[in-house]
Amino acid sequence: MSEIFRAKIKENRPLTNHHYLLTLHPLINIALPNPGQFFMLSVDESLDPLLKRPFSVHRTVEGGFQILYRVVGKATKILSAKSPGDEIEALGPLGNGFPLNISNSENVILTAGGMGIAPMLALADKIAGLKPLLFYGARTAGELLCLDDFRDSGIEPIISTDDGTCGRKGSVIDSLESYISSAGSNNFGLYACGPKPMLSSLSKFCAKHEITAYMALEESMACGIGTCLGCVVKTNEGYKRVCKEGPVFSSREIIW
Ligand SMILES: Cc1cc2nc3c(=O)[nH]c(=O)nc-3n(C[C@H](O)[C@H](O)[C@H](O)COP(=O)(O)OP(=O)(O)OC[C@H]3O[C@@H](n4cnc5c(N)ncnc54)[C@H](O)[C@@H]3O)c2cc1C
Ligand code: FES
Structure with a gap:
C-alpha cells in the first residue's frame, strides 16, 4: 500500500x-x-x-x-x-513494478539506456539467483553509472556507448543483436528501461526475435496516483495510465 x-x-x-x-x-x-x-x-x-x-x-x-x-x-x-x-x-x-517470473528459461536479460539504469539494480538484487545479463548503453563513458555495484552483485555489464568511449560503439540494441545471434537462442526474458526511442526499437527487436519483454516507461506525471490522466499511453487495450497500470508494460502491449 x-x-x-x-x-x-x-x-x-x-x-x-x-x-x-x-x-x-x-x-x-x-x-x-x-x-x-x-x-x-x-x-x-x-x-x-x-x-x-x-x-x-x-x-x-x-x-x-x-x-x-x-x-x-x-x-x-x-x-x-x-x-x-x-x-x-x-x-x-x-505503480506495478516488474513481474519477476517472465521467462520459462533461466536466461534473463536486463537492458538499460541512460537513466534507465536507475531501476535495474533493485531488479538485479531481486533476481540475482537467475544470474541475469546486463546490457547497458549510454551516450559516453562519463555517463555510465553504478558499474561497480553491478560487478559486486556478480554482473559484468555489457557496455555500449554512442561515441565508443567505453565498450562497443553503437546502441545497446546492436550489442543485443550480436549477442542473440552468437548465443543461437532467443529463449530469453528481457526487462528494459530507457528513453522512449530506445524502448520503441527494442520492442520491434523483441517482436522479431519472439522475446518476452517488460519495459518501464517514463511519462510526465502530475498526480502519480491515477487521477489526472496526464500520463496515459496508447496500448492495444486502449489508453492506460503509466502511474497506475504501469510503469511496467509488456512490450507487446504498447502502441509506440
Ligand atoms: C515512473 C518514473 C520514474 C522515474 N525515475 C527516475 C529516476 O529514477 N531517476 C531520474 O533521474 N529520473 C527519473 N524519472 C524522471 C524524473 O521524474 C524527471 O527527471 C524529473 O521529474 C525532472 O524534474 P525537474 O523539475 O528537475 O525537471 P523539469 O523542469 O520537469 O524538466 C526539465 C527539462 O528536462 C526534461 N526532462 C524531464 N525528465 C527528463 C529525463 N528523465 N531525462 C532527460 N530530460 C528530462 C524536461 O522535458 C524539461 O525539458 C522518472 C520518471 C518517471 C515517470
Ligand atoms: S500522473 Fe496522474 S494519472 Fe498518472
Missing part, C-alpha cells in the same frame, strides 16, 4: 557533475518497494515546484531505499542541494 510519508536524507552523494545517489530513511514503516515501482518526491516545502516528481526505486537498503537521479530541471536541482539530515515528503511505493 502506498502512503504519504516524511523521509530523512541519509546521504545525497554526487556520482558525476549531474548524477546523484540519494538515500532516504522513511520516518514511518512503509511497504517495501518492488523493483520498477516508484516514489513521488516533494523536493521543497514551498509551492515551487508545486508538483511532486516521480523517481524509481534504485535499491532497497537497511532503513530505507535509494534513488539514482540526474539533474535536469528545477526540482532535481533543488534535490541535489539537499544535505544529510534534511527531510522531504514522499508518496509511494507506486
Whole structure:
C-alpha cells in the first residue's frame, strides 16, 4: 500500500557533475518497494515546484531505499542541494513494478539506456539467483553509472556507448543483436528501461526475435496516483495510465 510519508536524507552523494545517489530513511514503516515501482518526491516545502516528481526505486537498503537521479530541471536541482539530515515528503511505493517470473528459461536479460539504469539494480538484487545479463548503453563513458555495484552483485555489464568511449560503439540494441545471434537462442526474458526511442526499437527487436519483454516507461506525471490522466499511453487495450497500470508494460502491449 502506498502512503504519504516524511523521509530523512541519509546521504545525497554526487556520482558525476549531474548524477546523484540519494538515500532516504522513511520516518514511518512503509511497504517495501518492488523493483520498477516508484516514489513521488516533494523536493521543497514551498509551492515551487508545486508538483511532486516521480523517481524509481534504485535499491532497497537497511532503513530505507535509494534513488539514482540526474539533474535536469528545477526540482532535481533543488534535490541535489539537499544535505544529510534534511527531510522531504514522499508518496509511494507506486505503480506495478516488474513481474519477476517472465521467462520459462533461466536466461534473463536486463537492458538499460541512460537513466534507465536507475531501476535495474533493485531488479538485479531481486533476481540475482537467475544470474541475469546486463546490457547497458549510454551516450559516453562519463555517463555510465553504478558499474561497480553491478560487478559486486556478480554482473559484468555489457557496455555500449554512442561515441565508443567505453565498450562497443553503437546502441545497446546492436550489442543485443550480436549477442542473440552468437548465443543461437532467443529463449530469453528481457526487462528494459530507457528513453522512449530506445524502448520503441527494442520492442520491434523483441517482436522479431519472439522475446518476452517488460519495459518501464517514463511519462510526465502530475498526480502519480491515477487521477489526472496526464500520463496515459496508447496500448492495444486502449489508453492506460503509466502511474497506475504501469510503469511496467509488456512490450507487446504498447502502441509506440
Ligand atoms: C515512473 C518514473 C520514474 C522515474 N525515475 C527516475 C529516476 O529514477 N531517476 C531520474 O533521474 N529520473 C527519473 N524519472 C524522471 C524524473 O521524474 C524527471 O527527471 C524529473 O521529474 C525532472 O524534474 P525537474 O523539475 O528537475 O525537471 P523539469 O523542469 O520537469 O524538466 C526539465 C527539462 O528536462 C526534461 N526532462 C524531464 N525528465 C527528463 C529525463 N528523465 N531525462 C532527460 N530530460 C528530462 C524536461 O522535458 C524539461 O525539458 C522518472 C520518471 C518517471 C515517470
Ligand atoms: S500522473 Fe496522474 S494519472 Fe498518472
